[in-house]
Amino acid sequence: MKYLCLVYLDENRLDELPDAECVAYDRSIRNSGQCIASEALQSVHTATTVRIRNDTLVVTDGPFAETKEQLAGFYMIEASDLNEAIQVAAKIPPARVGSIEVRPIRPIRETVAAAEAQQQVQQAQ
Numbered sequence: 455m456k457y458l459c460l461v462y463l464d465e466n467r468l469d470e471l472p473d474a475e476c477v478a479y480d481r482s483i484r485n486s487g488q489c490i491a492s493e494a495l496q497s498v499h500t501a502t503t504v505r506i507r508n509d510t511l512v513v514t515d516g517p518f519a520e521t522k523e524q525l526a527g528f529y530m531i532e533a534s535d536l537n538e539a540i541q542v543a544a545k546i547p548p549a550r551v552g553s554i555e556v557r558p559i560r561p562i563r564e565t566v567a568a569a570e571a572q573q574q575v576q577q578a579q
Contacts, residue, residue: 456490456559457531457539462523463552465498476547483529488542494527523552530559 476494483489503514526548533539536556543554 455533457533458557458559459529459531459543459546460525460555461527461546461548461552463526463548464523467551470551471547479547488531490530490532492529495525498524
């Protein structure tokens, strides 16, 4: 099962984590085969939020919400279950100064593809 590990931390504490340690962990999890994708994000000050309200595009500088911790990066991982995903997330270096939100991926593409395939089978009968 796929899980997204969202890395949150106070950007002011980012310098407490050596880049080399984070890169070493990233290399390790990629080599294990559990990491599907991972990236660090630029500062929250570079964020832009996009909304559509009443069919009008609204673009706002900055993140969606003001919080003490900001989204700093992510790991898309493969794990057998939530417990394994939590164990992987606990090793992500920023967990020591921030938090890692672990969320299962909703397999929307697979669900839609299966429904479309079923519909084609029914139409062919």
